[in-house]
Amino acid sequence: MRQRIAHAKRVVVKIGSSSLTSDDDGHTVDPNRINTIVNALQARMEAGSDLIVVSSGAVAAGMAPLGLHTRPVDLATKQAAAAVGQVHLAHQWGRSFARYGRPIGQVLLTAADAGKRDRARNAQRTIDRLRFLGAVPIVNENDTVATTGVNFGDNDRLAALVAHLVSADALVLLSDVDGLFDRNPSDPGARFISEVRDGNDLKGVIAGDGGKVGTGGMASKVSAARLASRGGVPVLLTSAANIGPALEHAGVGTVFHPKDNRLSAWKFWALYAADTAGKLRLDEGAVRAVTSARKSLLAVGITEIIGDFQAGEIVEILGPEGQIIGRGEVNYSSDELRPMLGYQTQDLPDGMQKPVVHADYLSNYASRA
Known part of the structure; x- marks a missing residue:
């Protein structure tokens, strides 16, 4: 697997805030650190890989210019710091890559962008075009317009979503820790975990939250790595100090x-990024049909409709006890669907005999555990 990552053609590299800012105060973008990172990125690109960078650090970089000594907690100040810091951060990325004659392109995303299929496609096209034109895409969360409860929460999850959005062959998550330990690595008894093949390898692991200038922490990195790997993307988690060998x-x-x-x-988009417009509760038979048998969802197996939605929107699929089974794109609005519940397909009027959710547009979580 390490060889596969080492030879991956298209790679997303995520760098955390602590790896981009100075040790002195953690609130200033460090040009030397960025140069070291860019040197390693350039070497990988010269070896034939396409790279997309997901960069944290906007809020941290905006703190010193605004005279802030601790990371802001209120939304307005955080957004103001991000607005100032994003300029400083982009300037440093651009300056450093210019040493190699490479332009950069800044791509700012929010959770709402990833949740809407047309916006996600536009972001994908923009990133692909930047790469085609020889520019290095620098992706960050658009903190200045994100709102509480509608954000990625950290750039680790954003990196996982971007990795799948661009069909990456590998994701590299860089922070200030050499890798995953079963507890705080400062603990003398901490055990290093070199490989994670499934959830069993994470039993007993205690992962912490973010540091003083970041929001990620090891817990979010593990979550993001699992998210990307469930989508089929191998992940390497290590420190920015190891970017060369990584x-x-x-x-x-x-x-x-x-x-x-x-x-x-x-x-992947439907399961992990899309906004949902409603919910459908199924009986046990329908759950087996759409999970084990991979069949389309029919009206006869639906016991309850929750919310109002239109044809073509994404809905959550629930089991009899309310457990989340998966998601799917519905062929009917909630108003059209309600009179259809409990009826066999052949008993429905002409024009209403399509599956409620076709198997090709239905994803279940059970198969990705």
Whole structure:
């Protein structure tokens, strides 16, 4: 798996705030640190890989210019710091890559962008075009317009979503820790975990939250790595200090093995990024049909409609006890669907005999555990 990551053609590299800011105060973008990172990125690109960078650090970089000494907690100040810091951060990325004659392009995303299929496609096209034109895409969460409860929460999850959005061959998550340990690595008894093949390898692992200038922390990195690997993307988790060997031979850090059957871009988006407009509760027979048998969802197996939605929107699929089974794209609005509940397909009027959710547009979580 490390060899696969080392030779991956299209790689998303995520760098945390602490890896981009100075040790002195953690509130100033450090040009030397960015130069070191860009040197390693350039070496990997010269070896033939396409790279997309997901960069944290906007809020942290905006703190010093605004005279802030601690990371803001209220939304307005956080957004103001991000607005100032994003300029400083982009300037430093651009300055550093210019040493190699490479332009950069800034791509700012919110959860709402990823949740809407047309916006997600536009972001994908923009990133692809930047790469085609020889520019390095620098992706960050658009903190200045994100709102409480409608954000990625940290750029680790954003990196996982971007990795699948661009059909990446590998994701490299860089922070200030060499890899995954079963507890705080400062603990003398901490055990290093070199590989994660499934959830069993994470039993007993205690992962912490973010530091003083970031929001990610090891817990979010593990969550993001698992998200990407469930979508079929191998992940290498290590420190920014290890970026050279990480991008050269991947012989450092912790590797998260991907699922063998990679989800299509649509199914990954539907499961992990899309906004949902409503819910459908199923009986036991319908649950077995759409999970074990991979069949389309029919009206006869639906026991309850929750919410109002239109044809073509994404809904959550629930089991009899309310457990989340998966998501799917409905062929009917909630108003059209309500009179259909409980009827066999052949008993429905002409024009209403399509599946409620076709199997090709239905994704279930059970198969991605």
